[in-house]
Amino acid sequence: MTKKNLSEEDIKARYITPAITNAGWDIKKQIRLEYAFTAGRIILRGNVTTRGKRKRADYVLFYKNNFPLAVIEAKDNNHSVGAGLQQAIAYAKALDIYYVYASNGDGFIEQNLITGEVSELSLEEFPSPEDLYRRYLKDKNVTDAEEKVLLEPYYYVPNYKIPRYYQRIAINRTVDAVAKGQDRVLLVCATGTGKTFMAFQIIYRLWKAGLKKKILFLADRNVLVDQTISGDFKPFGGKMTKVENRTLDSSYEIYLALYQQLSGDDGEEAYLQFQPNFFDLIVIDECHRGSAKEDSAWRKILDYFSSATHVGCTATPIETKETSSQAYFGEPIYEYSLKQGIDDGYLAPYKVIRIGLDKDLEGYRPEIGKVDKNGYEIEDREYNVKDFDRTLVIDDRTRVIAAKITEFLKKTDRFSKTIVFCVDIEHAERMRQALINANKDLYAANNKYIMRITGDNDEGKAQLEYFIDEESTYPVIAVTSKLMTTGVDAKMCKLIVLDNNFGDNGMTEFKQIIGRGTRLLEEYGKTYFTIMDFRNASRLFADPAFDGKPEVVLEINGDEPVIEPIEEFFYETDSYNNAGGVIETEGDYNTDGFDDKDKPKKYYIGDVVVKVLSERVQYLDKDGKLITESLIDYTKKNILQQYARLDDFLRRWTEAQKKQAIIDELKDEGVLLDAVREELGKTELDDFDLICHLAYDKPPLTKAERANNVKKRHYLYKYSELAQQVLETLLDKYADEGIKEIEETKVLQLKEFSKFGSPMKIVKAFGGKDAYQKAVQELENEIYYA
Numbered sequence: 001m002t003k004k005n006l007s008e009e010d011i012k013a014r015y016i017t018p019a020i021t022n023a024g025w026d027i028k029k030q031i032r033l034e035y036a037f038t039a040g041r042i043i044l045r046g047n048v049t050t051r052g053k054r055k056r057a058d059y060v061l062f063y064k065n066n067f068p069l070a071v072i073e074a075k076d077n078n079h080s081v082g083a084g085l086q087q088a089i090a091y092a093k094a095l096d097i098y099y100v101y102a103s104n105g106d107g108f109i110e111q112n113l114i115t116g117e118v119s120e121l122s123l124e125e126f127p128s129p130e131d132l133y134r135r136y137l138k139d140k141n142v143t144d145a146e147e148k149v150l151l152e153p154y155y156y157v158p159n160y161k162i163p164r165y166y167q168r169i170a171i172n173r174t175v176d177a178v179a180k181g182q183d184r185v186l187l188v189c190a191t192g193t194g195k196t197f198m199a200f201q202i203i204y205r206l207w208k209a210g211l212k213k214k215i216l217f218l219a220d221r222n223v224l225v226d227q228t229i230s231g232d233f234k235p236f237g238g239k240m241t242k243v244e245n246r247t248l249d250s251s252y253e254i255y256l257a258l259y260q261q262l263s264g265d266d267g268e269e270a271y272l273q274f275q276p277n278f279f280d281l282i283v284i285d286e287c288h289r290g291s292a293k294e295d296s297a298w299r300k301i302l303d304y305f306s307s308a309t310h311v312g313c314t315a316t317p318i319e320t321k322e323t324s325s326q327a328y329f330g331e332p333i334y335e336y337s338l339k340q341g342i343d344d345g346y347l348a349p350y351k352v353i354r355i356g357l358d359k360d361l362e363g364y365r366p367e368i369g370k371v372d373k374n375g376y377e378i379e380d381r382e383y384n385v386k387d388f389d390r391t392l393v394i395d396d397r398t399r400v401i402a403a404k405i406t407e408f409l410k411k412t413d414r415f416s417k418t419i420v421f422c423v424d425i426e427h428a429e430r431m432r433q434a435l436i437n438a439n440k441d442l443y444a445a446n447n448k449y450i451m452r453i454t455g456d457n458d459e460g461k462a463q464l465e466y467f468i469d470e471e472s473t474y475p476v477i478a479v480t481s482k483l484m485t486t487g488v489d490a491k492m493c494k495l496i497v498l499d500n501n502f503g504d505n506g507m508t509e510f511k512q513i514i515g516r517g518t519r520l521l522e523e524y525g526k527t528y529f530t531i532m533d534f535r536n537a538s539r540l541f542a543d544p545a546f547d548g549k550p551e552v553v554l555e556i557n558g559d560e561p562v563i564e565p566i567e568e569f570f571y572e573t574d575s576y577n578n579a580g581g582v583i584e585t586e587g588d589y590n591t592d593g594f595d596d597k598d599k600p601k602k603y604y605i606g607d608v609v610v611k612v613l614s615e616r617v618q619y620l621d622k623d624g625k626l627i628t629e630s631l632i633d634y635t636k637k638n639i640l641q642q643y644a645r646l647d648d649f650l651r652r653w654t655e656a657q658k659k660q661a662i663i664d665e666l667k668d669e670g671v672l673l674d675a676v677r678e679e680l681g682k683t684e685l686d687d688f689d690l691i692c693h694l695a696y697d698k699p700p701l702t703k704a705e706r707a708n709n710v711k712k713r714h715y716l717y718k719y720s721e722l723a724q725q726v727l728e729t730l731l732d733k734y735a736d737e738g739i740k741e742i743e744e745t746k747v748l749q750l751k752e753f754s755k756f757g758s759p760m761k762i763v764k765a766f767g768g769k770d771a772y773q774k775a776v777q778e779l780e781n782e783i784y785y786a
Contacts, residue, residue: 003077003105003106004077004078006076006077006105007076008074008075008076011074011075011076011077011103011104011105012033012058012074014105015103015105015106015123016059016072016074016103016105016123017031017033018123019103019108019123019124019126020059020061020072020126022124022126023126023127023128023129024128024129024130025061025128025129029062030061030062030063030129031059031061031062032059032060032061032062033058033059034056034057034058035056035057035058035059035060036054036055036056037054037055037056037057037060037091037094037095037164037165038054038055038165038343038344038345038346039051039054039344039345039346040052040053040054040345041342041343041344041345041349042342042345042348042349042520042527042528043349043667043670043672044349044350044351044527044528044619044620044672045619045631045634045635045670045671045672045675045676046631046672046675046676046678046679047412047675047678048672048674048675048678049349049527049528049672050667050672050674051345052345052667052668053668054345055091055094055344057071057072057073057088057091057095058072058073058074058084059071059072059073059074060072060095060097061129061132063129063132063133063136064151064153065153065154065156066153066154066163066168066171066172067150067151067172068095068096068097068168069097069098069099069129069132069133069136070097070099070100070101070132071088071091071092071095071097071099071100071101072088072100072101072102072103072108073085073087073088073091073100073101073102073103074102074103074104074105075102075103075104076104076105077104077105077106078104079104080104081102081103081104081106081107081108081109081120082102082109083102083104084102084103084104085100085102085109085111087102088100088101088102089111089113092113093113094165095165095169096168096169096172096173097113098112098113098114098136098139099111099112099113099132099135099136100112100113101126105123106123107120107121107122107123107125108120108121108122108123108125108126109121112135112139114139114140115139145179146176146179146180148209148210148211149175149176149178149179149205149206149209149211150175150176150179152175152205152206152208152209153205154171154201154204154205155200155201155204155205155235157235161197163197163198163201164194164346166189166193166334166336166340166344166346167193167194167197167198167201169334170187170189170198170333170334170336171198171201171202171205173333173334174187174198174202174311174333174334175202175205175206177333178202178206178211178212178281178309178311179206179209179211182309182330183308183309183310184309184310184312184328184329184330185309185310185311185312185329185330185333186287186311186312186314186329186330186331186332186333187311187312187313187314187332187333187334188314188315188332188334188335188336189313189315189334189335189336190315190336190337190338190340190341190347190515190518191315191338191511191512191514191515191516191518191519192341192346192347192348192515192518192519192520193315193336193341193346193347195285195313195314195315196227196228196231196232196233196285197232198313199217199232199283199285199311199313200232200233200235202283202311203215203217203254203281203283204235204236206281207253207254211280212280212281212309213253213280214253214255214278214279214280214281215253215254215255215279215280215281215282215283216255216256216257216279216281216282216283216305216308217233217254217255217256217257217282217283217285218257218258218259218262218282218283218284218285218301219256219257219258219259219285219286220258220259220260220285220286221258222258223464224285224286225242225256225257225258226242227489228256229242229256233254233256236253236254239252239253239254240252240253240254240255240256241254241255241256242255242256242257243255243256243257243258243261243262243270244261246261246262246270247270247273248270248271248273248274250274250278255279259301262301263300263301269300269301269304271301271304271305272304274305276304276305276306276307277305277307277308278305279305279308280308280309281308281309281311282302282305282308282309282310282311283311283313284302284310284311284312284313285313286313286314287312287313287314287329310329312328312329315338315511315512315515316507316508316511316512338511338514338515338518339624341518342518342620342624343624346520347518347519347520348517348518348519348520348526348527348528348529349528349620350514350517350518350528350529350530350531350620351528351530351531351617351618351619351620352530352531352533352538352541352617352618352626353408353530353531353532353533353615353616353617353618354533354536354538354614354615354616354618355404355532355533355534355612355614355615356536356612356613356614356615357397357400357401357534357610357611357612357613358610358611358612358613359388359394359397359608359610360384360385360388360397360534360535360536361613361614363382363383363384364382364383364384364392364394364608365380365381365382365383366378366380366383366605368380372600372603372604372605373604373605373606374600374604376599376600376603378392378603378605379603385501385535385536386501388423389422389423389424389427389430389499389602390423390424390501390602391601391602391603392602392603392605393427393430393602393603393604393605394605394608394610395604395605395606395608396606396608396609396610397610398430398431398434399434399437399438399610400610400611400612401431401434401497401499401534402431402434402435402437402438403438404532404534404612405418405420405435405438405477405495405497405532406435406438406439408495408530408532409495412494412530413494414439414442414476415473415476416476416494416495417467417476417478417490417492417493417494417495418476418477418478418493418494418495418496418497419478419480419484419490419493419495419496419497419516420435420477420478420479420480420497420499421480421481421484421496421497421498421499421500421513422479422480422481422499422500423481423499423500423501424481425452425454425455425456425457425481426602427481427499428452428454428479428480428481429452429479431479431499432450432451432452432479435450435477435479436450439477442476446474448463448466448474448475449474449475449476449477450475450476450477450479451463451467451475451477451478451479452478452479452480453467453475453478453479453480453483453484454480454481454482454483455482455483461483463475463478464478464483464484467490468489468490468491468492470491470492470521470524481500484516489519490516490517490519491519491520491521491524491526492521492524492526493516493517493519493529494517494526494528494529494530495517495529495530495532496513496514496516496517496529496530496531496532497532497534498513498531498532498533498534498535498537498538499534499535500535500537501535502535502537502540506540507540507543507546510537510540510546511546514531517529517531538618538626541626542626616628619631619634621634621670631675631676631679632676632679632680632694634670635671635672635673635676635694636694636695638666638669638670638671639666639671639691639694639695640695641669642665642666642669643695646692646695646696646698649691649692649695649696653688653784654781654784657777658743659687659688659739659740659743659780660739660740660743663687663740666691673687673690673691676690676694677690682700684702684703684704685700685701685702685703686703686706686734686738686739687738687739688739688784689701689702689706703734703735703736703738704735706734706735706783706784707731707732707734707735707783709785710731710779710782710783710785711728711731713782713785715782716728719766719775720765722756722762722765723765723766723775725756726748726753726756726762726765726766727775727779729752729753729756730742730747730776730779731779731783732752733747733750733752734783739780739783742776742779742780743776743780748762748763
C-alpha cells in the first residue's frame, strides 16, 4: 500500500506524530491530539436543543500547560504539504498561538504568525520544544523578568477546573501585559463566562511570581464578595481577608472589599488608612459602573491608589459622551462576547417572544375630563409604552401580562425559574399580585412560588439565595425592578420577562439583564432560555452596540468638568447603601406634570381593556442573528440550501453509508427535525419522509408503512433463515424508532436480538462484519425504495 492510499489518520500515526515525538515533544504532557477547544454550539428550534460540532485542531503543542506554542493541521497524502495551512491559521488565531504547521506526511509547511515568515521543513527538521520556545522569546522580545511570570503556572489541584481556551487567552494576555509594565488593563467577557475565575488566576499567577504582593479585589455587591471568597478565591485561604466595618488590617496580602466599605465622606474614607502605594494590583469587578466616571466616589479610591496596576473586568463596558471605560483603562486587552460564547457552546442560546399589546402599539388618550380610580382628573395627552406604569397605570395591562406569563409557563414548565423586570418597586408589587391571581393553585400550595425581590423588601431579599440555588424549588417567579439586574448568578433562570423601559443609555442594563439567563446548567436541563418582551426591548439586539465593539465617544475639552446626567438606571449612579444594597425607587422618580402637591405621582385606571394584538417567536440562526421566520419555513429554506433539488437529496441519501451522517450535517446548519416533527405532530414520519414532505412536497409514508412494504416484496428470502429473522427484527426496530437505531452494530446487543445468540454469532450468519454492514445498507435502500 502506497502513501497515497493511506487515510489521514494513518498519515498522522505513521509520519506526523513520530516526527513530532522524535523532535522531543512529550506525547503525554505536551501533545494534544484532536484538541477540542469549544463545546459545540447549542442549536435551539422550538423546544428542542442539540449540540453542534466542536471545533477541533489535529494537534496543539504545549510548552507548559498554560502555554500552547503550535498548531498542526494534517491532511492525507493526496493533498499538498501546505493544504491545511489556512485552516491551521484560523485555529491558531482563535487560540492565540503564533506558530502554525501543515503536513501531508511528506514534510511540514511552517508559518510564523509573529514575523509572517513561511518556510518548508522535512519531517526530521520539526523544531524541539526548547527551540520553538527560545524562538518565541526572541520574536516577542520577552525579558528575563517577563519570562518568570510567563512560565508561572495556573493554580491547579486534582479535580480543579481547567481554564477554557478563551479564559486561558484572557489570563495570559493580562498577565503578560502587567509583566510588561502596562498599568491599566481592561478585560471584556460576557456574563456567565467565568470572569471571577479568570480574575483569580490572574491574581494568583502575578502573586506567586512575586510581581504583585499586595492585591485588592473591588466589587459592588456584598453577595459577590462572599461568593468570591467561598468560591473561586478559596485557595488563597489565610492570605485573604474581607474588609468589613471600614477597618483595614495590613497583615494580609489579598483584600476583597466593596466600594462602599472603602468610600465615605471627604476626610472619612476608610481607604485613607493605607498609604497610597500600599497596593501593587487592584482588580475592579463590574468596572463599567463607577470606575469609568471621573467624578465618581468609586474613582476616588482608584485615584488614591493610582500607583497600583488597575485591571478592570466587565461584560458591558460603557462608552457614552459622559462616561468611558476605555478612556480610563484603554482598549480591551481581550474581548469574549455573548455571541462568541453562544457560538462556542459555553453560553445558553435564547429565543425571543415579542408580544404587542394594543395600547402599547396604538397609544392611549383619555377622554376629556376622565378621572382615575382615585378621583384625579387625568391629564389630556397621548400616553405610550414609556408612560405605562411610570406615570399612568392601566390595571388590565398588568393582568394581561401576568396571564401571558402564566400561559407560557403552563405550556412549558410551571416550575421554570422566571425573573420579571418591572419599571419600579410599586409596579413590581402590582405585578406580583396579578401573577398570584393567575396562579392561585401553586401559590396556595406554597406562598414562595411568587416573590417580589426588591431592595426595599427584606422578606424578598432573604429568598434571593434560594432563588439562585439550583437545588431549591422555591421561589419560582421573582418579580423585581433593579435589584436582580446584575450580579445574580441564577443559573437555572429559564424565562426573562421584560416589562421595563430602556432609555437612550439603556444598552448596558439590557445586556446585564440578558446575562441573567445565559448560564448553562445541562445536568439540570437548562440548555436555553426564553425572553418574553412586552416593551419592544428586543430591538436592542439589532443595535451594533449590543454585541459589537464599543467606540469611545467621551467628549471633554481641557479642564471642562464632567456634568453628571440625570440617569434612569442605578448602575450609572452611586445609588448604593453602605451594606452593598441597591437603593431602588418606589415609583416617584418621574413627576413631570405633577408639580402640584394635590396631584398624584401616577394615575390608576381600572376600566380600560387591553388586548394582545401580535405575538411572534424569534430564534438565533447559525450566524447569531434573530430570525422571525416560522420554524417550518426556516427548516425548508435550510434544507433547500443544501439540496436544491429532490434528485440531489435522493442521490446523497442513497450513496451515504450511514443516513444519520446526512441528518447530522443538516443539524449543523440549524435544521432540527425533531423540533419540526413536534410542531407538525408527525411523530410517525422518519427523517427521510419529513425532509421530502417539507422541502419537496412529496406525500410521506410512515415508518410502519415503509417496513411493511419491504416485507411484502419478499426481499429478505435471499438470506439464511437466521439472517432473515435478524433483518425482520431490524425492520421492526426501524418502524418503532427510525433509521438511526439500526445503523450501529451495537443494536445487536439489545434484548430483542438476544434470542438469536451473541452479536458475533449474528454477524457470522451474514458471513462476517463487512457482509452484515452491506446487508444493513441494502436493507436501508429497500426501506427507501419508494
